[in-house]
Amino acid sequence: MYGVTKEIEFCYGHRLLGHKGKCRHLHGHNATAIIRLESETLDAMGMVCDFGDIGNYVKGWISQEIDHNMLMSEHDPLLPMLRKAGERVYVMDRNPTAENIARMIFHKVATAGYPVVEVALRETGTAQASYKP
Numbered sequence: 492m493y494g495v496t497k498e499i500e501f502c503y504g505h506r507l508l509g510h511k512g513k514c515r516h517l518h519g520h521n522a523t524a525i526i527r528l529e530s531e532t533l534d535a536m537g538m539v540c541d542f543g544d545i546g547n548y549v550k551g552w553i554s555q556e557i558d559h560n561m562l563m564s565e566h567d568p569l570l571p572m573l574r575k576a577g578e579r580v581y582v583m584d585r586n587p588t589a590e591n592i593a594r595m596i597f598h599k600v601a602t603a604g605y606p607v608v609e610v611a612l613r614e615t616g617t618a619q620a621s622y623k624p
């Protein structure tokens with residue numbers, strides 16, 4: 492089995508509904524998405540996937556949709572206020588935890604046809620969550 496890993500750095504804000512600690516307040520992270528691709532075969536170039544291709548695709552989507560954006564649960568009562576104030580928001584159908592953000596990125600990469608096996612999200616220097624089906 493061959494594998495490649497690509498890391499994409501981005502910034503986001505969020506808050507976690509129902510959290511008992513400080514994560515219930517609006518705050519942000521300088522995060523890294525760590526995308527793991529695997530394949531039993533290589534392409535004509537001898538690669539699982541060109542780092543440039545996966546990097547451009549994921550970075551493009553992240554830049555457009557979630558970088559420097561506020562990731563919010565669709566159930567967050569702050570949503571109407573943020574929208575009314577002209578704030579940019581990205582609405583998720585679940586709590587915007589590192590696990591769920593990793594899952595969202597996984598599905599975006601998988602849908603584009605890349606042989607992704609796992610996506611991790613390093614939220615801080617010491618905390619990382621991941622998703623693989």
Ligand SMILES: [Zn+2]
Nearest residue numbers: 505514518520
């Ligand atoms: Zn957080």
